[in-house]
Amino acid sequence: MSNRLPVDRIVADDGSEGWKVSPGGLVTALEPVMRSSDGAWVGWAGQPDLELDPFDYDGMRLVPVQLSKRDVEQYYEGFSNDTIWPLYHDVIAPPTYHRVWWDRYVAVNRRFADAVLDIVEADGTVWVQDYQLQLVPQMLREARPDLTIGFFNHIPFPPYGIFAQLPWRKEILEGLLGADVIGFQRQSDASGFARAVRHILGHVTTPTIEVPVADDDAAATGRSKKGRTVRRVLAKAFPISIDAEQYAEMARRPDIQARAKQIRQELGNPTTIMLGVDRLDYTKGIRHRIKAFGELIADGALEVGEVTLVQVASPSRERVETYRQLRDEIELSVGRLNGDHGTMEHAPINYLHHGYPREEMVALYLAADVMLVTALRDGMNLVAKEYVASRNDERGVLVLSEFAGAADELKQALLINPHDIVGLKRAIVHAAGMEPREQQRRMRALRKRVLEHDVARWSSSFLTALAATRHPEQVPAVL
Numbered sequence: 001m002s003n004r005l006p007v008d009r010i011v012a013d014d015g016s017e018g019w020k021v022s023p024g025g026l027v028t029a030l031e032p033v034m035r036s037s038d039g040a041w042v043g044w045a046g047q048p049d050l051e052l053d054p055f056d057y058d059g060m061r062l063v064p065v066q067l068s069k070r071d072v073e074q075y076y077e078g079f080s081n082d083t084i085w086p087l088y089h090d091v092i093a094p095p096t097y098h099r100v101w102w103d104r105y106v107a108v109n110r111r112f113a114d115a116v117l118d119i120v121e122a123d124g125t126v127w128v129q130d131y132q133l134q135l136v137p138q139m140l141r142e143a144r145p146d147l148t149i150g151f152f153n154h155i156p157f158p159p160y161g162i163f164a165q166l167p168w169r170k171e172i173l174e175g176l177l178g179a180d181v182i183g184f185q186r187q188s189d190a191s192g193f194a195r196a197v198r199h200i201l202g203h204v205t206t207p208t209i210e211v212p213v214a215d216d217d218a219a220a221t222g223r224s225k226k227g228r229t230v231r232r233v234l235a236k237a238f239p240i241s242i243d244a245e246q247y248a249e250m251a252r253r254p255d256i257q258a259r260a261k262q263i264r265q266e267l268g269n270p271t272t273i274m275l276g277v278d279r280l281d282y283t284k285g286i287r288h289r290i291k292a293f294g295e296l297i298a299d300g301a302l303e304v305g306e307v308t309l310v311q312v313a314s315p316s317r318e319r320v321e322t323y324r325q326l327r328d329e330i331e332l333s334v335g336r337l338n339g340d341h342g343t344m345e346h347a348p349i350n351y352l353h354h355g356y357p358r359e360e361m362v363a364l365y366l367a368a369d370v371m372l373v374t375a376l377r378d379g380m381n382l383v384a385k386e387y388v389a390s391r392n393d394e395r396g397v398l399v400l401s402e403f404a405g406a407a408d409e410l411k412q413a414l415l416i417n418p419h420d421i422v423g424l425k426r427a428i429v430h431a432a433g434m435e436p437r438e439q440q441r442r443m444r445a446l447r448k449r450v451l452e453h454d455v456a457r458w459s460s461s462f463l464t465a466l467a468a469t470r471h472p473e474q475v476p477a478v479l
């Protein structure tokens with residue numbers, strides 16, 4: 001279950017209706033998992049007031065949950081993306097606290113929980129995804145103690161000092177603790193969560209979280225040291241990944257390789273193509289990237305025509321004011337840089353405010369000599385992993401923010417602090433001039449990591465841990 005289904009309903013200009021792959025890393029990661037499972041995916045189809053029956057799509061069973069216009073405003077744009085999102089991303093933008101948004105968040109979480117309760121079998125397993133649905137685990141637990149419930153948080157979990165701002169912090173923690181296993185991207189996220197549970201709820205949190213329950217509670221899993229009946233909840237890092245082989249395979253296709261060459265030509269055959277691929281979000285550090293790149297052009301360290309930055313910024317949450325402002329700021333700085341330093345033949349930045357199909361993205365990855373991931377805070381950042389998985393040729397350089405979860409695993413990237421513009425500029429220059437041998441050494445190690453730790457491994461390690469909490473006797477002792 002996730003806020004969005006893997007596809008969004010779209011209506012074309014001629015009135016014809018169809019489906020489009022939903023934005024974001026969650027869908028990239030979970031789609032292959034759900035294609036190879038016989039479960040159903042419960043979520044919203046991306047448009048308000050759509051009444052849809054469950055249907056099959058590309059090997060998946062999809063069960064739509066309806067959201068009204070008001071739900072979209074208050075639960076999705078409001079509480080999810082203007083309260084929780086900025087709060088969980090280091091308050092890069094100030095979070096807004098509105099009680100009506102909270103009330104709507106509770107009501108919509110209840111609707112999602114009910115949609116699952118309608119279809120889930122006895123002793124079934126439910127895997128709830130992401131920050132939009134943090135209350136669902138407890139709602140399911142109360143209604144159906146027989147269920148095995150997992151929760152995975154795709155975005156960061158904030159340090160206690162920041163989380164403590166939330167007026168509904170207790171309710172959110174209790175909501176999440178309805179799960180048997182709560183997965184996070186990084187160890188630091190899991191520790192932040194445990195610390196919040198200790199301080200706010202006073203539960204024991206090591207090695208597992210002990211949630212006191214009534215003696216006759218069917219979901220009880222043990223006794224605390226003091227002899228109280230408890231439910232044990234595992235909170236742990238399970239770093240998410242991609243279907244790496246799928247990207248490697250696409251990158252081997254002659255048509256995609258030909259497209260990569262064509263892109264290079266269309267850009268005027270520069271010596272170095274740099275690439276940024278992001279949802280247009282203030283967490284992604286797009287402004288910092290453009291600033292560093294712009295200064296290098298202005299300093300003469302990079303030359304227009306020799307070097308080009310392609311920035312794909314896919315439209316996102318466009319009705320939320322902070323996102324509108326960000327778009328204006330970025331487009332202003334791109335326009336300024338191109339105006340100041342562009343020539344008749346070349347613009348320093350090729351800015352594209354669109355989403356693209358996966359094949360086109362792989363062609364872009366193959367064309368890009370340097371991939372710039374400069375997030376100020378990011379749960380994982382799967383674009384970094386997609387780039388690496390696509391580079392069968394062991395060429396290309398990944399510049400990666402240490403504030404993205406991927407930095408814990410992709411240590412052979414050029415790791416940077418995006419706030420340090422001098423350091424970022426140095427890394428960009430290093431990347432642009434890196435010898436093929438160093439590129440190969442780094443890329444080979446990065447690829448090994450991503451190909452071995454793919455999304456199938458992620459989902460099976462989470463689901464094995466989940467099964468072990470409720471039915472340890474059925475699980476081999478490998479955890």
Ligand code: F6P
Nearest residue numbers: 004023024025026130154316317
């Ligand atoms: O991975 C984070 C995430 O917020 C997902 O939950 C979400 O589906 C995706 O990014 C894209 O965001 P949105 O659904 O708000 O367009």
